[in-house]
Amino acid sequence: AHGFWDKQPVPKLAEKPDQNEPIETKTVADVRATPYKLPPGFSWSSVDVADEKQLGELYDLLAKNYVEDDDAMFRFDYKPEFLRWALTAPGYYKDWMVGVRHASTGDLCAFISGIPVHTHVRGKEMSMCEINFLCVHKELRSKRLAPKLIKEVTRRVNLRDIWQAVYTAGVVVPSPVADCRYFHRTLNARKLLEIGFTRLGPRMTQLRFERLQKLAPEPVIEGWRPMAKHDISAVAKLLNAHLAKFALHLRFSDEEVRHWLLPREGVVSAYVVARPKAAADAAAAPEAAPAAAAAAASSGAGAAAAAAPGLSATNDKGETIVGFASYYLLPSTVLRHAKHSDLKAAYSYYNVAGEGVDLTRLMECSLIAARNEGMDVFNALHLMQNETFFKELKFGPGDGTLHYYLYNWKCAKMKPSDVGIVLL
Ligand code: NHW
Ligand code: EN5
Incomplete structure (x- = not known):
């Protein structure tokens, strides 16, 4: 059912894990050194949110294409100042702001971000990446661009010797650690x-x-x-x-x-x-x-x-x-x-x-x-x-x-009252 997620180091939906450990263990030497290949006509482009113009381009992409409620009555409108705050976390890396542009026009058409955080999971502390703002332009949906973005940000995070991520979503994919x-x-x-x-x-x-x-x-x-x-x-x-x-x-x-x-x-x-x-x-x-x-x-x-x-x-x-x-x-x-x-x-x-x-x-x-x-x-x-x-x-x-989700981590499901993280 999940052509992409079934091949990722995340627990299966039916699984009821009782461990508290990584799913796979690798080293930086195992990580692919070059970016994943995009379909013809698209190219990778790290978004520099310190640059007013690029921040504006990211704002436009999200204001028109980011998350809506189930009845499409409302759409999040993260303002440029908010995005700058959200993405310039202490110790942030420019190459974790992964953009995709149309090669011909240069227009930004997809994005995913990561920022570094120190996360505790059931008593274990790890350096992780916090993922947010995954977005594909409405006209480019259902073309498997999202898995490309996720794999590319994973590669760039792994190159910094970080192997776990925390993220939230309104949709169910394998496998939530908590539902709030x-x-x-x-x-x-x-x-x-x-x-x-x-x-x-x-x-x-x-x-x-x-x-x-x-x-x-x-x-x-x-x-x-x-x-x-x-x-x-x-x-x-x-x-x-x-x-x-x-x-x-x-x-x-x-x-x-x-x-x-x-x-x-x-x-x-x-x-x-x-x-x-x-x-x-x-x-x-x-x-x-x-x-x-x-x-x-x-x-x-x-x-x-x-x-x-x-x-x-x-x-x-x-x-x-x-x-x-x-x-x-x-x-x-x-x-x-x-x-x-x-x-x-x-x-x-x-x-x-x-x-x-x-x-x-x-x-x-x-x-x-x-x-x-x-x-x-x-x-x-x-x-x-x-x-x-x-x-x-x-x-x-x-x-x-x-x-709530953890990438490359296997642990027992949590009650909402066990969750102490609020993402933006
Ligand atoms: S959640 C907000 C996500 N964004 C939106 O909902 C905005 C509006 N929607 C879109 O832009 C906060 C598109 O619909 C998106 C999907 C881009 C969502 N999480 O390209 P395809 C976050 O940013 C899977 C995870 O054809 P599309 C957190 C889907 O299940 N997976 O779809 C983000 C399917 O895989 P499957 C999601 O509609 C966390 C595949 O994508 C997902 O054109 C990301 C289909 O791809 C979602 N929200 O584009 C994971 N939505 O296996 C980070 C869809 O089922 C993991 N999918 O076939 C960690 C990485 C770092 C690791 C470091 C160690
Ligand atoms: C990553 N950081 O569905 C975030 N919002 O309830 C990405 N509903 O506003 C994931 N549908 O219930 C975000 N009014 C996932 C959430 C996406 C946005 C979303 C919901 C959350 C929402 C409203 C409006 C519904 C419109 C029709 C809603 C009822 C309010 C009422 C007030 C009085 C007391 C009872 C409830």
Whole structure:
């Protein structure tokens, strides 16, 4: 059934592996030294996203030909600034941005990208490649160009002595390591109804629906503020400690936290919950602030075994960071609509509710912040601990599922709550 995937080092669909190991082991000397052959009329061309013109060409290809929902009502519209962010990861390689051009016109007609990441799978850490933005122009579909792109990027990754990859897709191919549903939280009820993103249930009026989705005007947690440069190392500590709870997760260096999580206007938003230096000091001195001290003692390093210790980290200004929340901004084009041309969506990224912070309240603040940034909808996957807040915060299941994959790795299937990776 899968002429291509059946020959790749991935588990078969029927397989129920219990190992945690590579499927095949090779060395750089085994890797083909020359690019795969393309059909006549096409040529390989690495896309330099630092070059404004090439970034624009990639944007155009994806804006017209990338992922749509099942009913072809919406298509992802990754903006040029977003693509630059997504593809210039720390340590990125230009030759992992694999493009295909028409030899005659020079037009970019297909693409796949890889970036380097440190991935943990059930306790094993590996340097991997994270694959994204596989796209073939609509006029060139079903000609087996995608397998060519996948084999060529694999070759270029293998030449750097990397043998595993992590990727997600809305379609099922051999073989998902986890399956995560999309959930959606309405922020602009009227617009979502107008564009057919959502419908009113039985006995629901637009007015009732709008009232039901109402949120507070401003974030409700004390100490909530945008993440700044002086929070980078504290956020890295908090985030890596949190992610270690999940069977599948990445490890972020400080440099990667700076790249992926420092706010970028119109691309990624990130907030911390910071306790002022004085309050943190007071919490450490019982006679000064008994209540705060009790809370600290019940969750601090020397606490009794009863309470789970809450996470916290000190930032470069001496504040205690006890929470972190982030989302990325990815609009979709509304296809064939007279009044609206785009759907503004925020996607839940990485969130950590540390000591004394409730995850539901943290996410409520994210919803409010996203709404105040003009977003129409807030999307989140059913992974990590997200299920714990969906009901109270009025998220509902969407019609899409995101499947998680590992290339050249055999391990037991994971529950969505084991998944600690969010890709763009
Ligand atoms: S998922 C988004 C993928 N992109 C889109 O859906 C955009 C719209 N669609 C298209 O552009 C995020 C085309 O339909 C594409 C397929 C290009 C999808 N994953 O050329 P043919 C990612 O970027 C298989 C994996 O004739 P086409 C992750 C399909 O099963 N395989 O089809 C990407 C069939 O193989 P089979 C996919 O429609 C991860 C073959 O392609 C797939 O003209 C990539 C048909 O090829 C998908 N999303 O083009 C894997 N879609 O065996 C990375 C189709 O069933 C692996 N196929 O016969 C790791 C590499 C690095 C390793 C390093 C160690
Ligand atoms: C690689 N990084 O299907 C990503 N989106 O549910 C590539 N549905 O938006 C793979 N069909 O359910 C991406 N509204 C795979 C996802 C592709 C895009 C996709 C789904 C996810 C989606 C919407 C619109 C459906 C339109 C008709 C949807 C219902 C929302 C409703 C809000 C109120 C509470 C209940 C749910």
